[in-house]
Amino acid sequence: MTKQNIDWANLGFGYIKTRSRFVANYKNGAWDKGGLTEDSNITISECAGVLQYAQTCFEGLKAYTTEDGHIVTFRPDLNAERIHDSAVKLRIPVLPEGMFVDAVKQVVEANEDFVPPYGSGATLYIRPYMFGSSPVIGVKPAEEYQFRMFVTPVGPYFKGGVRPLNIRLSDLDRAAPKGTGNIKAGLNYAMSLYNIVEAHDLGFDENLYLDAATKTKIEETGGANIIFITKDGTVVTPKSDTILPSITRRSLLYVAEKYLGLKTEEREIHKDELSDFAECGLCGTAAVISPVGIINDHGKEIVFPDSNKEMGPITKKLYDTLTGIQMGRIEAPEGWIMRIK
Incomplete structure (x- = not known):
């Protein structure tokens, strides 16, 4: 697949909308299987748990183009473990086993033309997150949740590269x-x-x-x-x-x-x-x-x-x-x- 026409060498650490993202919903006590969507917008209640009581957690990992031309990610199983621990502490229902890593594969594959080329200094940042989506007016966990994962190509986090x-x-x-x-x-x-x-x-x-x-x-x-x-x-x-x-x-x-x-x-x-x-x-x-x-x-x-x-x-x-x-x-x-x- 032909790469996007992006100035990879001069990318900042910011958001660039990509083609597809993964979305799964938790309703009636269970997560659905989730899937890819091209819609980057979220529609939720004005009283959603995430908006009222900050019931949300997230992760960050990257995909890279290796020297031999493969697209890889680094230790995504540990990000899956960490978002599990975050969810438990925030009373967010944990994801089904394997969903997190499978979502990483799906989203990166669907946006492979946004993965920066080897040697560019840029990477594909992967942002998974979970939040309470149903209305909550008293201080308590929401009843419904959403898990989403998008990707965006990024340059270095700190401007100036290796400047101390x-x-x-x-x-x-x-x-x-x-x-x-x-x-x-x-x-x-x-x-x-x-x-x-x-x-x-x-x-x-x-x-x-x-x-x-x-x-x-x-x-x-x-x-x-x-x-x-x-x-x-x-x-x-x-x-x-x-x-x-x-x-x-x-x-x-x-x-x-x-x-x-x-x-x-x-x-x-x-x-x-x-x-x-x-x-x-x-x-x-x-x-x-x-x-x-x-x-x-x-x-x-x-x-x-x-x-x-x-x-x-x-x-x-x-x-x-x-x-x-x-x-x-x-x-x-x-x-x-x-x-x-």
Whole structure:
């Protein structure tokens, strides 16, 4: 199939309408089998649960064109597990086994001409989401739901590519202890919007959140997990029940240990430790890894010497290895790559 006439090399991270999307509905206690539609519009009640009480969760994954010309996705089974966990916590009926991964296959195949070519730097972003669709006027779960999945070709999440980011420590909270911080709920991101606009207005790329209870431990940013590299090359990531369990971070830790022979640690990271690290980066499906050069702590700049001017050497090895696996240049662990075409 001939590719769409798109300037792949200059794509931003934004929405471009594509041909088909997957839709399934939950009514009378069961999900239907779902299917593809070309209608990108949604018609729901003005009193729908998603509109009144933010009963919605979502996922994000990508499809790639590999070096040998195949179209693949990366670990979609883990996205299926995560949206299952999000649905349970939000009292949304979980999807039938296999529906999520099957929907990924259907939607990507139906929009294969929107999958960016190998070497373009762009990818096909896949956005699955679920929401309460029936009217709810009291605070309770909806009775009907919809699961949808669309795709859109995207460029890098952070503008400027590998330019080191300048982020700030935030006074606001991303998530409360024993709350929804460890699921991909829409409400978590709505809460971050005021703060990210303010950060951008002040010249920062992102907000780095501390734990809500003590304001002493590193959590994550509004759009990505965070990783640090010690001066002896150990990869360190925060451990917390209020951090989203990032599939990219999980994969990077595996790559660090099994492919690069590096030591890894998942532990509490205190704010006072930041100046001890050599490198820092943000990681996630959208960003993969973006280097962080500076964390601004209320006017005090914490500079990471090995990632201040460019992606640090360890971070670059992690990035090159993981993207090499995704793009088919490096052999993947069993089960990591799902070939679609």
